[in-house]
Amino acid sequence: MPGTEAGGSQVKSAVRTVELLEFFAERPGMHTLAAVQTAVGYPKSSLYMLLRTLADLGWVETDATGTRYGIGVRALLVGTSYIDGDEAVAAAKPALDHLLADTTETVHLARLDGTDVVHLAVRQSPHHLRPVARVGRRLPAHSTALGKALLATHSDEQVRAILPETLEQLTEHTRTDRAQLLEELRLVREQGYALDREENTLGLRCYGLAVPCRTPARDAISCSVPVARLTPEHEQTVKHALFDARDRLMYATRTL
Structure with a gap:
């Protein structure tokens, strides 16, 4: 994954965030941390922190146990904004x-x-x-x-x-x-x-x-x-x- 050097390089955390949202968008339903980690290949600790941050912001949702993850309502708002605009x-x-x-x-x-x-x-x-x-x-x-x-x-x-x-x-x-x-x-x-x-x-x-x-x-x-x-x-x-x-x-x- 590209680093954060100057000169137009991609920012790793931003790329991972987008890739995670695309993963959930392409696979409806709820997924365990292990299933997500297997699919995207990120270190489990950093993946967990990223998922928790996205969940706190509404981009990702969790089930009642807090162990399964899916796309959040804010992604819907962005999608409808694209269509409406x-x-x-x-x-x-x-x-x-x-x-x-x-x-x-x-x-x-x-x-x-x-x-x-x-x-x-x-x-x-x-x-x-x-x-x-x-x-x-x-x-x-x-x-x-x-x-x-x-x-x-x-x-x-x-x-x-x-x-x-x-x-x-x-x-x-x-x-x-x-x-x-x-x-x-x-x-x-x-x-x-x-x-x-x-x-x-x-x-x-x-x-x-x-x-x-x-x-x-x-x-x-x-x-x-x-x-x-x-x-x-x-x-x-x-x-x-x-x-x-x-x-x-x-x-x-x-x-x-």
């Missing part, structure tokens, strides 16, 4: 509302963050059969329509640099061969939209479009449809509605 998210609200009304399916606005996409806004389908969706959910870019739509706005060289050598397989349909994924991204660039064919969740097909307000694009919108409800006619409705929502979004964010 993002101009692109605010500008997207009318377009997402129209997209939900036009398709009656769950719709998302997401942003590329490293190898993943993070949901910034969600509109839930009114149907009983619908996917689990929540703001802040993080999913691998290579297995989602949102992610593939955004990756397609990068060059092949940039995609190779973004994605890991080994792509995680979430379902039997997930594309894990990077060369095949690059071929699919070329098709996405031609047709203007990306598909997730049950690659992230079995029984669910998703359609995604990048919002090219910048190059490469940072945000994308998607519509998720249970395969049981998907017909050729409904698929065309979803595609047309997505392109309309994309155009609305580009107009709304033209000055951002």
Whole structure:
């Protein structure tokens, strides 16, 4: 771990604090000190002191025994502050509302963050059969329509640099061969939209479009449809509605 020397070096305690918060954010629930120590590799004594400090400040919570730790409410406040202060998210609200009304399916606005996409806004389908969706959910870019739509706005060289050598397989349909994924991204660039064919969740097909307000694009919108409800006619409705929502979004964010 880098030390605290001058000249732009990272401060060890700050780095460890961020890494701890990211550990809890990626693993919901409560964890023992031993489990956290095994995952992050810090000395147990300094880890304990850091956890107690974060708990006192509200960034980490403990259970009734004081021996298990999880993410605290202050992390939620920071997360919602990011969403509330993002101009692109605010500008997207009318377009997402129209997209939900036009398709009656769950719709998302997401942003590329490293190898993943993070949901910034969600509109839930009114149907009983619908996917689990929540703001802040993080999913691998290579297995989602949102992610593939955004990756397609990068060059092949940039995609190779973004994605890991080994792509995680979430379902039997997930594309894990990077060369095949690059071929699919070329098709996405031609047709203007990306598909997730049950690659992230079995029984669910998703359609995604990048919002090219910048190059490469940072945000994308998607519509998720249970395969049981998907017909050729409904698929065309979803595609047309997505392109309309994309155009609305580009107009709304033209000055951002």
